């Protein structure tokens with residue numbers, strides 16, 4: 100596993116004159132790791148970078164929600180392989196990241212020891228035996244926590260399966276540790292096209308020269324770049340912030356793909372916005388910036404019911420709950436917490 104230069108809680112607390120105990124109490128439950136690079140983007144406690152990576156006591160107050168609301172464990176026929184849609188699977192190839200997001204959808208497992216369960220042989224066997232699978236998503240944790248050699252081993256084995264058409268990598272390295280994107284990595288990736296890479300910028304403060312260089316290198320290698328933003332209360336739930344973020348990404352040749360409603364994951368309630376918020380924000384961008392810069396606002400329905408684009412016309416109220424129609428035509432109820 101790759102090791103990056105990180106800041107300790109002690110150092111962070113010292114730098115911002117805080118009591119480290121308030122942070123370690125939370126980090127004992129939900130691990131904390133912040134790369135030195137990403138910590139360097141913090142300007143003051145409570146700013147949009149801080150909120151994304153520094154533990155908060157609010158994480159421990161959220162006991163109503165579920166550790167695995169998307170039912171990923173139930174949808175895993177073998178450990179670390181999530182198969183929800185007929186034609187695509189998610190492989191959890193690493194259980195670590197350069198920086199742990201406080202709003203992580205896999206907060207239940209990421210960064211905890213003993214949860215690394217990816218078995219390449221088992222995954223290759225499963226996919227080889229499932230001819231309908233044509234799209235593989237490498238996720239985690241962060242797949243780029245693996246060395247170039249480990250990652251190449253996975254890509255090579257997947258590419259040998261005749262029915263696998265595209266491979267996608269989900270990684271936050273261009274945002275949290277851009278130095279991980281090297282010419283060697285890009286040369287290796289270019290051997291496994293068609294390859295897509297979805298990264299995860301949430302705020303214009305993350306659009307630095309270093310991250311721009313990382314995206315440029317990837318794009319120049321022919322990797323199609325997309326971005327998945329998570330809508331976060333008091334971080335990016337503003338039309339102006341999203342406008343700057345999405346148009347900035349397009350300039351880096353990164354196409355905004357999804358804006359995600361925060362999943363109902365235990366420990367993340369303080370980040371969640373009401374469902375209409377995202378839909379209104381997307382509406383507010385329409386016509387004001389290039390359509391290329393506007394992602395789909397999606398919600399991943401609880402119970403593993405799938406992602407649904409939240410459009411004003413498919414939002415229906417049933418009492419105090421929303422009803423959303425999923426990809427198989429089921430009407431699923433969603434209650435704003």
Ligand SMILES: *Cc1c(COP(=O)(O)O)cnc(C)c1O
Pocket residue numbers: 181182183184187188189236406
């Ligand atoms: C999000 C997700 C996918 C990919 O969905 P797309 O809409 O194709 O990007 C696939 N499988 C699972 C389990 C997912 O959560």
